[in-house]
Amino acid sequence: MRIEIGQWQVRSFHPDDAEALARNANNRNVSRNMRDTFPYPYELSNAHEWIEFATTQSPETNLAIANDTDLIGGIGITLQSDVNRRSAEIGYWLGEPHWGQGIATAALKATSDWAFSEFDLVRLYGEVFEWNPASGRVLEKAGYELEGRLRKSIVKDGRVIDALLYAMVRD
Numbered sequence: 001m002r003i004e005i006g007q008w009q010v011r012s013f014h015p016d017d018a019e020a021l022a023r024n025a026n027n028r029n030v031s032r033n034m035r036d037t038f039p040y041p042y043e044l045s046n047a048h049e050w051i052e053f054a055t056t057q058s059p060e061t062n063l064a065i066a067n068d069t070d071l072i073g074g075i076g077i078t079l080q081s082d083v084n085r086r087s088a089e090i091g092y093w094l095g096e097p098h099w100g101q102g103i104a105t106a107a108l109k110a111t112s113d114w115a116f117s118e119f120d121l122v123r124l125y126g127e128v129f130e131w132n133p134a135s136g137r138v139l140e141k142a143g144y145e146l147e148g149r150l151r152k153s154i155v156k157d158g159r160v161i162d163a164l165l166y167a168m169v170r171d
């Protein structure tokens, strides 16, 4: 899978992404905004395991964000089940040297369009930790709406914090 977004791409992971994945992901400023399943430190072995998982998943729902030479981040959806089966959660991250250039917004827009066209979804949503206004801004710029504050729903780094729930719905 590959979507061109200007000088960047959202594409399938490749086995040779492992070094760039570990290098970009091994950063507390990234991991503190992610679920605990996103490890810190992020070792090369974690990168190999993730790429093995993402490239054998069916359907493929976890993708790399890349420039012409390197992987620079990741984006993916988690399909929900049962009565939530037409919803998916979306999540994303970028290596810190690549922040502030509009890349996450462009990747989120492209991946949201792809998710709605590829799967039988009517709802995409993202949960943002209360200390991460940049990610809330990314969701707003990509067309997501703030639906509410999930009070004390997150335990991260020994703190109990709120999450902000953003969603995009389509018929």
Ligand SMILES: CC(C)(COP(=O)(O)OP(=O)(O)OC[C@H]1O[C@@H](n2cnc3c(N)ncnc32)[C@H](O)[C@@H]1OP(=O)(O)O)[C@@H](O)C(=O)NCCC(=O)NCCS
Pocket (backbone or CB within 6 Å): 029, 030, 031, 033, 034, 091, 092, 093, 094, 095, 098, 099, 100, 101, 102, 103, 104, 105, 106, 126, 127, 128, 129, 132, 133, 134, 135, 137, 138
């Ligand atoms: C959040 C993240 C994905 C943003 O990526 P990015 O490519 O820098 O995002 P963009 O450049 O598309 O947009 C960032 C927006 O946030 C704004 N922003 C940055 N820091 C901010 C802050 N402290 N408060 C408010 N807005 C902020 C920027 O000004 C920009 O908005 P603008 O275009 O209106 O000026 C990136 O910082 C990241 O990977 N963080 C760690 C992991 C993470 O938070 N993932 C999301 C989990 S929900």
